[in-house]
Amino acid sequence: xxxxxxxxxxxxxxxxxxxxxxxxxxxxxxxxxxxxxxxxxxxxxxxxxxxxxxxxxxxxxxxxxxxxxxxxxxxxxxxxxxxxxxxxxxxxxxxxxxxxxxxxxxxxxxxxxxxxxxxxxxxxxxxxxxxxxxxxxxxxxxxxxxxxxxxxxxxxxxxxxxxxxxxxxxxxxxxxxxxxxxxxxxxxxxxxxxxxxxxxxxxxxxxxxxxxxxxxxxxxxxxxxxxxxxxxxxxxxxxxxxxxxxxxxxxxxxxxxxxxxxxxxxxxxxxxxxxxxxxxxxxxxxxxxxxxxxxxxxxxxxxxxxxxxxxxxxxxxxxxxxxxxxxxxxxxxxxxxxxxxxxxxxxxxxxxxxxxxxxxxxxxxxxxxxxxxxxxxxxxxxxxxxxxxxxxxxxxxxxxxxxxxxxxxxxxxxxxxxxxxxxxxxxxxxxxxxxxxxxxxxxxxxxxxxxxxxxxxxxxxxxxxxxxxxxxxxxxxxxxxxxxxxxxxxxxxxxxxxxxxxxxxxxxxxxxxxxxxxxxxxxxxxxxxxxxxxxxxxxxxxxxxxxxxxxxxxxxxxxxxxxxxxxxxxxxxxxxxxxxxxxxxxxxxxxxxxxxxxxxxxxxxxxxxxxxxxx
Amino acid sequence: xxxxxxxxxxxxxxxxxxxxxxxxxxxxxxxxxxxxxxxxxxxxxxxxxxxxxxxxxxxxxxxxxxxxxxxxxxxxxxxxxxxxxxxxxxxxxxxxxxxxxxxxxxxxxxxxxxxxxxxxxxxxxxxxxxxxxxxxxxxxxxxxxxxxxxxxxxxxxxxxxxxxxxxxxxxxxxxxxxxxxxxxxxx
Numbered sequence: 187x188x189x190x191x192x193x194x195x196x197x198x199x200x201x202x203x204x205x206x207x208x209x210x211x212x213x214x215x216x217x218x219x220x221x222x223x224x225x226x227x228x229x230x231x232x233x234x235x236x237x238x239x240x241x242x243x244x245x246x247x248x249x250x251x252x253x254x255x256x257x258x259x260x261x262x263x264x265x266x267x268x269x270x271x272x273x274x275x276x277x278x279x280x281x282x283x284x285x286x287x288x289x290x291x292x293x294x295x296x297x298x299x300x301x302x303x304x305x306x307x308x309x310x311x312x313x314x315x316x317x318x319x320x321x322x323x324x325x326x327x328x329x330x331x332x333x334x335x336x337x338x339x340x341x342x343x344x345x346x347x348x349x350x351x352x353x354x355x356x357x358x359x360x361x362x363x364x365x366x367x368x369x370x371x372x373x374x375x376x377x378x379x380x381x382x383x384x385x386x387x388x389x390x391x392x393x394x395x396x397x398x399x400x401x402x403x404x405x406x407x408x409x410x411x412x413x414x415x416x417x418x419x420x421x422x423x424x425x426x427x428x429x430x431x432x433x434x435x436x437x438x439x440x441x442x443x444x445x446x447x448x449x450x451x452x453x454x455x456x457x458x459x460x461x462x463x464x465x466x467x468x469x470x471x472x473x474x475x476x477x478x479x480x481x482x483x484x485x486x487x488x489x490x491x492x493x494x495x496x497x498x499x500x501x502x503x504x505x506x507x508x509x510x511x512x513x514x515x516x517x518x519x520x521x522x523x524x525x526x527x528x529x530x531x532x533x534x535x536x537x538x539x540x541x542x543x544x545x546x547x548x549x550x551x552x553x554x555x556x557x558x559x560x561x562x563x564x565x566x567x568x569x570x571x572x573x574x575x576x577x578x579x580x581x582x583x584x585x586x587x588x589x590x591x592x593x594x595x596x597x598x599x600x601x602x603x604x605x606x607x608x609x610x611x612x613x614x615x616x617x618x619x620x621x622x623x624x625x626x627x628x629x630x631x632x633x634x635x636x637x638x639x640x641x642x643x644x645x646x647x648x649x650x651x652x653x654x655x656x657x658x659x660x661x662x663x664x665x666x667x668x669x670x671x672x673x674x675x676x677x678x679x680x681x682x683x684x685x686x687x688x689x690x691x692x693x694x695x696x697x698x699x700x701x702x703x704x705x706x707x708x709x710x711x712x713x714x715x716x717x718x719x720x721x722x723x724x725x726x727x728x729x730x731x732x733x734x735x736x737x738x739x740x741x742x743x744x745x746x747x748x749x750x751x752x753x754x755x756x757x758x759x760x761x762x763x764x765x766x767x768x769x770x771x772x773x774x775x776x777x778x779x780x781x782x783x784x785x786x787x788x789x790x791x792x793x794x795x796x797x798x799x800x801x
Numbered sequence: 802x803x804x805x806x807x808x809x810x811x812x813x814x815x816x817x818x819x820x821x822x823x824x825x826x827x828x829x830x831x832x833x834x835x836x837x838x839x840x841x842x843x844x845x846x847x848x849x850x851x852x853x854x855x856x857x858x859x860x861x862x863x864x865x866x867x868x869x870x871x872x873x874x875x876x877x878x879x880x881x882x883x884x885x886x887x888x889x890x891x892x893x894x895x896x897x898x899x900x901x902x903x904x905x906x907x908x909x910x911x912x913x914x915x916x917x918x919x920x921x922x923x924x925x926x927x928x929x930x931x932x933x934x935x936x937x938x939x940x941x942x943x944x945x946x947x948x949x950x951x952x953x954x955x956x957x958x959x960x961x962x963x964x965x966x967x968x969x970x971x972x973x974x975x976x977x978x979x980x981x982x983x984x985x986x987x988x
Binding site: 201202204205206238239240383384385386387388389392424425426462463464465466467468479480481482483484485500541542543544545549550581584615617619623628631632635639641 | 845849880888889906908943944951
């Protein structure tokens with residue numbers, strides 16, 4: 187064996203980096219190390235997601251903490267020869283701050299500097315397929331302590347005191363949920379993990395399952411002890427095959443190591459886990475629908491009460507928590523509820539993981555204390571909006587949430603303030619939109635989503651969202667009518683208060699919140715038949731600026747509707763200048779006949795002189 | 802149902818041995834399906850895992866497969882059909898050799914996934930849910946694949962294509978068509 191490990195190389199193997207080709211980087215790294223003959227002096231580890239997905243594949247080298255971005259297989263030889271052997275970091279692969287300075291160490295990079303990692307403590311640090319690495323990071327110590335030193339009541343009390351709230355959406359106090367499930371008497375109880383992360387734009391649960399699967403297994407076992415259950419299920423979306431395979435592997439390892447199965451730690455307590463894979467239905471993220479799906483039925487929600495804590499899976503008392511919620515359990519047990527309460531705000535203790543995406547420079551997963559402002563997340567961690575564009579709005583909570591406009595950039599990101607603003611924490615998807623986004627179009631997009639995913643059981647959701655969608659559809663086609671906004675508002679409020687489950691109740695949120703903050707855009711669509719964001723196809727107009735047109739005819743050749751024709755330049759220029767143009771007889775410019783234009787935008791994309799504009 | 806599977810296999814009420822095909826039309830995939838059913842039979846709520854494996858085996862879930870599963874698990878055919886049609890991952894029709902899944906999640910949408918989808922429809926000559934005439938590609942829209950940082954993304958087979966632009970589509974499809982003809986020449 188190796189006498190001395192001189193460096194650790196962490197190759198991010200989260201789903202983002204896998205699709206950017208990190209396995210090829212890993213292979214060529216191993217090859218390069220072998221060529222140098224130092225394979226036994228360097229440890230190369232495939233880790234879970236480190237969070238900065240757009241910079242992938244990423245390679246992190248310790249002890250220096252040097253972080254390389256966008257590494258290609260052909261770069262690895264240089265990394266090994268220069269950095270590992272000679273100790274000189276490869277400058278061209280280092281990330282740069284927004285100001286342009288090179289960042290030598292991961293801890294000084296703005297993207298990571300403001301983050302506090304509790305939930306993602308092991309993601310991007312350990313090899314998720316190696317249980318020893320999890321154990322080395324205090325893994326399964328919380329379980330051991332719970333089983334040997336604490337009564338089930340102690341566990342429930344600790345979680346209650348921590349103030350932890352469900353990270354899946356509504357923010358229900360986790361400790362209370364555990365207490366309800368504990369109090370019910372039954373011969374059989376179940377613990378379920380909701381890993382049906384369906385909100386488009388949220389991928390923290392995926393990263394957790396892929397990057398730190400043992401933390402979920404440990405927390406579910408603790409939950410089983412607390413409420414008196416011997417069997418648990420993890421319901422994972424079928425769209426996450428890597429998560430399923432890493433979980434399956436982790437469960438097998440945990441059984442082999444005796445931290446899952448019969449008579450754990452000699453306490454007499456037994457607990458086992460199985461995986462159930464979904465089949466592509468968003469509504470199954472709702473807890474009663476999820477249970478129906480696990481029973482092999484159509485995933486339709488049912489009225490509550492009875493709550494799953496009394497009658498859940500197969501009619502037995504069932505505790506359901508979200509992946510991110512479980513990931514908080516072990517640290518709370520080990521460090522105590524006071525420590526947890528010291529992070530975040532009074533009403534929302536702890537941290538929250540946000541999936542930052544959309545029109546923002548640094549996309550990926552970020553974990554910050556609750557109460558961090560949206561401005562800090564967008565500008566300090568996210569690095570602002572690309573292309574010098576203006577921030578317009580942030581959508582939180584996916585199709586159940588709402589938008590936050592620029593005027594509320596300083597909002598404290600926690601459950602209650604977001605709900606008060608008409609948005610919602612949801613699972614933590616955070617989509618940033620710039621000035622080129624049309625809010626009516628975005629509201630339509632979300633409604634299309636909920637309409638599509640509505641299970642059809644209750645009328646408000648099935649029919650109500652359809653009517654709302656029809657109205658929005660009309661609006662974006664320039665057929666909006668006066669009174670449409672008011673109809674949307676009243677329908678939205680009715681659906682919100684009458685739908686059966688969370689999906690329907692929150693479906694109108696994107697529409698209601700965008701009307702609240704961007705009413706002028708709705709009015710522009712209806713009254714002026716104009717789309718301020720320049721997105722709605724039927725409402726935009728393409729024009730050629732005569733001064734910029736060089737008469738190259740590329741646009742006319744590209745136009746599928748053949749509606750671009752040459753005109754004499756002086757005529758066009760004269761028209762544009764109000765009749766005072768000088769004559770330049772030899773030049774010809776092109777003009778779009780908007781009565782025939784199909785608005786495909788082809789002309790704009792082929793023009794080399796930026797002469798075609800969209801209004 | 803006129804599917805490829807149904808054509809090869811007799812109606813389930815005339816399963817080989819009882820029917821007149823004398824085993825000529827015997828499809829051994831049904832033996833494998835029986836093994837799958839036996840494996841799950843005693844577990845509560847096993848319909849969805851059985852359907853997952855059945856779809857892997859047959860490529861889709863046509864009527865005779867559904868009937869076979871219903872009989873095997875002892876549940877009504879209507880219930881099986883109900884579940885198959887509820888979940889978007891289960892398909893009644895056979896799919897192309899490769900399925901192209903364009904992510905229609907929010908991040909991808911904001912970054913222009915709709916334009917890529919249009920381009921694909923144009924190139925493949927089929928609508929969402931349809932299969933191209935050469936039987937190579939089935940076009941689908943999926944809800945968020947969770948690679949939002951790489952938006953817009955499309956998944957073909959096991960490969961995730963990141964930051965796809967409409968002008969990239971032709972080249973991507975060509976790779977697969979090329980692979981297919983190489984394969985055909987080799988065999």
